[in-house]
Amino acid sequence: MLTCHVLRSLPNREARISEVGSDLKHVYNDSKNRQFYHEELKGCTTMIRIYPSLISANLLRLEAEIKQLEPYCDGFHLDIMDNHFVPNLTFGAGTVNAISKATNKQLWVHLMVDDPENWCDTLQLPDQTIFSFHFESTKNIEGIIKRIKENNWQPSIAIKPKTDVSELFPILHMIDQVLIMSVEPGFSGQCFLPSAVDALKKLVAHRNEKQLPFVVGMDGGISGENIEMLSQEGAQDFAIASAIFDQGDPIAALKRLKG
DSSP states (O other): OOOOOHHTTSSSSSHEEEEEEEEHHHHHHHHHHHHHHHHHHTTTTOOOOEHHHGGGOOOHHHHHHHHHHGOOSSSEEEEBSSSSSSSSSSHHHHHHHHHTSSSSSEEEEEEEEESGGHHHOOOOOOOOOOEEEEEOSSSSSEEEEEHHHHTTOEEEEOOOTOOOOGGGGGGGGGOOOEESSSOTTSSSOOOTTHHHHHHHHHHHHHHHHTOOEEEEEEEESSSTTTTTHHHHTTTEEEEESHHHHHSHHHHHHHOOOOO
């Protein structure tokens, strides 16, 4: 098992991740071991995972951009919006299913839709896909989580900025990830909301107190100016759009974000 001593002996975050990456990712991706992982790495730099958010990719050359970034990222983030739960319309099931066949990287699907349970049958996703649905979008939370697990996906619950994170506390033992929205969901390119940091701190404190194994993801306004701070506060998974795709050189931007 990896320890703080091993990680601290390496000179920087990029080296730490590449040196111990395969072993650490094996532990990190296994929800049964993740609780021990959190205990071992208290006080250490958190291993981050970056998922370029394809909402900001060039859709006319989407497959080429996926292949371009594959060697440098941990997976890809896909926003599904229905123009009801949020005022925007993006990828449908057919597009998402096609994208899932274009990469071997992990997918992180974020449903900003009414009745997210309906998507459990229409999406054809690889095992261990992160499946985020919104706390505010359904009253059938336990039923959706059950369906997600039956599909061999990782259940993730997302919250809007105005939702108090404490509302999630009764269900956190059932999920693999909490997704904190750090902008109002619906559009890429918005500014980071500082209130998301308070939500992150509150969530991580509760996780540590109860010794729960979920990880924390963040989406919205993530950039080189805040990713290190958010990592230090306990966030691990980052969906990033504009700070990668709007920077001229997406590969260089992704490398900078990794540190």
